Amino acid sequence: MDKLNAMSVFVRVVERGSFSAVAREMHTSQPTISKMLQALERELGGKLIARSTRKLSLTDEGQRYYEQCRHILAAVDAAEHNFQSGRETIAGPLRIGSSVSFGRLQIAPRLPAFLRRYPGIQVDLQLSDQNQDLVSEGLDVTLRIGALNDSGLIARHIGTTHRMTVAAPHYLAQHGEPRTPEDLRGHNCLQFNLLTSQNVWVYNHGAHRHEVRIKGNAQSNNSEAIRELVLGGLGVALSPVWLFSEDLKAGRVTALLRDYTAQPLPINAVSPANRRQSARVKAFVDYMSQALETAPELQAIK
Template identity: 85%
Template sequence: MRHPVDKLNAMAIFVRVVERGSFSAVAREMQTSQPTISKVLRALETELGGKLIARSTRQLSLTDEGLRYYNECRQILAAVDAAEHSFQSGRETIAGHLRIGSSVSFGRLQIAPRLPAFLARYPDIQIDLQLNDQNQDLVSEGLDVTFRIGPLNDSGLIARHIGTTHRVTVATPAYLKQHGQPQTPQQLSEHNCLLFNLLNSQNLWIYERDGQRHEVRIKGNAQSNNSEAIREMVLGGLGIALSPVWLFSEDLKAGRVTAILQNYTAQSLPIHAVSPANRRQSARVKAFVDYMSQALEAAPELQAVK
C-alpha cells in the first residue's frame, strides 16, 4: 500500500539532493544522517522501478529518467506548496530555517549586525548566513534569499528592490597631500585608482553633474574582488577608490579618508533581495526582507554623502 505523504517527502528529499548535489548537505539541513537520506532515495527508486541518480565517486548526476522526474517533482511540490499557502494564508507561522546569501562585506557590515534584533523579534527562526563575493546560484547553494548589489543579469529570479548603495570617491588626506586632489572625474586618469573588479562596469567610473554624464577609464596598480580589501588599500594611502558609502562611513566621520569630487554624483547601485523563481516566498523570507528593507531605508550609512 502506498503512502502519499511519504512519497511527497521522498520527492522533496530527492529535489533537495539534486539542488545541493550532496547527500550529506541535505542530511545536515534536515538534521538527520546521510544513510537515512540514501535509504529514502533507494526506496523511491525501488518503487519507481529505475535509477534516478547515477552515483559516482566525485559527483551526483541524474539519469535521463531522473532528470525528467526531477522537473516533474518540482512542479508537483510547487503546486502542493501553493495549495497549502492558499489554505493557510494569514495563519502561516514565521519560523524555521532561513538560508541567506550575500557578498562578504555587505553581509558582514549590513546583515550580520542586524540579526540579533531580527531574531529577538522572530525567535523561532534559525539563520544560516552564507557569504561569498561571487554571485551565488540560489538553487545549487540551497539559498532562500540572497542580496545582490548592482544590476541584475538573471531575469528568471524573483527580485525586490530594497535599497540603494550610494557611492563615494575617497582617498586619505596623506595621499591627496602628496598627489593632489582631482577636481573633475577626468583628472582621475592621472591618479592611482583602486579597482573593485566584480562590477560589470570594471574600470569605467561614471559620474553625473547638471544632467551631464561623465565617464572616465581609471587605472591603478592594485585591484580586488573584495571591497574590504579595497578599503584597507585606501586606508594605507595607496590610492583612490569609488566605493559604497556604507563601507567608509566610519572612516569619513573620523577623518581617516576624505570624500572628493563632491560636486559630481557617482553612479549608485541598486540593492535587491532575490529568491528562486520556482519557490514561493515563505513567511520567514518575507519577514526578513521586510525587516532589511526598513532597516536599510533608515540607516544613515546608506544615504548619499552631502
C-alpha cells in the same frame, strides 16, 4: 512510501548535489536518504541518479523527472500557502546569503534586533564575495548589490547603495586632488573587480554623463580590502558610502568630486524562483528594507 516526501528529498539531493548534505538538513542519516531514493527508483522502475565516487549526475529520465517534481512541489506548496495565508508562523531556519563586507557591516549588526522580534527563527548567515548559487547553497534569500543578471530569480528592491569617490589625505597631499572625473585618469584608481564595469567609473553632473576609464596597480574582490588600500594611501576608490562613512567623519579619508554624482547601485533581496517565500523570508526582507531606508550610512553624501 510517502511519494510526495520522496520527490521532495530527490529534488533536494539534486539541488545540493550530496546525500550527506540533505541528511544533515533533515536531521537524519545518509543511508536513510539513500534508501528513500532507492525505494523511489523501484517504484518508478528505473534509475534517477547515476552514482559515482566523484559526484552525482542525473540520468536522462532523472533529469525529466526532476523538472516535473519541481513543478509539482511548487504547486503543492502554493496551494498550502494560499490555504494557510495569514496563519503561517514566523519561525524556523532561515539561510541568508550576502557579500562579506555588506553582510558583516550591514546585516550582522541588525540580526540581534531582528531575532528579538522573531525569536522562533534560527538564522544561518553565509557570506561570500562570489555570487552565490541560491539552489546549490540551499539559501532562502540573498542580498545582492548591483545589476542582476539572472532573470530566473525572484527579486525585490530593498535599498540603494550610494557611492562616493575617496582617497586618504596623505595620498592627496602627494598627488593632488582630482577636480573632474576626467582627472582620475592621472590617478592610481583601486578597482573592486566583482562589478562588470570595474574599470569604467560613471558620474552624472546635471544633464551630463561622464564615463571614465580608470587604471591602477591594485584591485580586489572584497570591499574591506579596498578600504584598507585607500587608508594606506595607495590610491583613489569609488566605494559604497556605508563602507567609508565613519572614516569620512574621522577625517581618515576625503570625499572627492562632490559636485558629481557617482552611479548608485541597487540592493535586491533575491530568492529562488521555484521556492515560495516563507513568512520568515518575508519578515526578514521587510525588516531589512525598513532598516536600510533610514540608515544614515545608506544615504547619499550631500
